[in-house]
Amino acid sequence: MKKWLQFLVLITSITSTSALLASGGIGEGSEGRSSQMPPVMNAKWKAECSGCHMLYHPGLLPERSWKAVMAGLDKHFGESAGLDAATRDEITSFLVLNSADKSANRRSSRINQSIPTNSTPLRVSETRYFISKHDEISASTFKRKSVGSSANCIACHRGAEKGDFSESQVRIPR
Template structure:
């Protein structure tokens, strides 16, 4: 395999950026949701839509979703069992309530204990944060669906949801 110079340069930039992101995350930035870092998850769960930040849903949501990938919001997103298992572990380990903590508690506020919501866009807190977004904006041809976070949050892939 050829190893060109460019990826290295990009790697360095990414590293500098990660350090910045980490610093902001540690300072408890409420707009920050750590993006998917695992390349397999990024590829398999980021091909049809943004690879959603695992901390936006509780662990039980991911467990349920990963067990029903053949019926994934009207799509078949099935994976081989080994890959599915790997992805499930990653999502669960980084879930909003991982290890009993709730570092995304603002977004998970109002979700009943034991519930396994399947949509971030149906979380009570998500709905209230977006109540001011007018109907025409959701229907805009560059948006089309509430799940298209990146249309409005241009830095969503880096974990930022300021606006």
């Protein structure tokens, strides 16, 4: 590479990195760890868990909850969502690896801390953390046609599937 070109590449990468840090794009919180859940992906998870509802980020529930959800797919909230053993095991591993008690981000830690150790919620929307963050939203708002239920995070949080629940991305539809 020519010397001037090398210099240009160096400067560009330095300025874009600092811009990203300054904008909070990486999400370093005051405690020195990421405040947002990191975007995660697994092809089987996306294929099998987004047919009936949005993809729930693994960082929203602890390991024991995901294991319970995945062990009960035959009777999943009134639906039959059973999978072959290999697919089920792969998705379970992915969910566990990125679960709220395995993830270092602040949001997941708070969700995890809000769940008593002797309880295994199957719903994010039943956790104390969720309830405290939505106590100003009325039941009728959650029942709006444009929302459906409190479980349909993506109606109000555009970035929900990527784990982005930041306040700047929230909009309650009419």
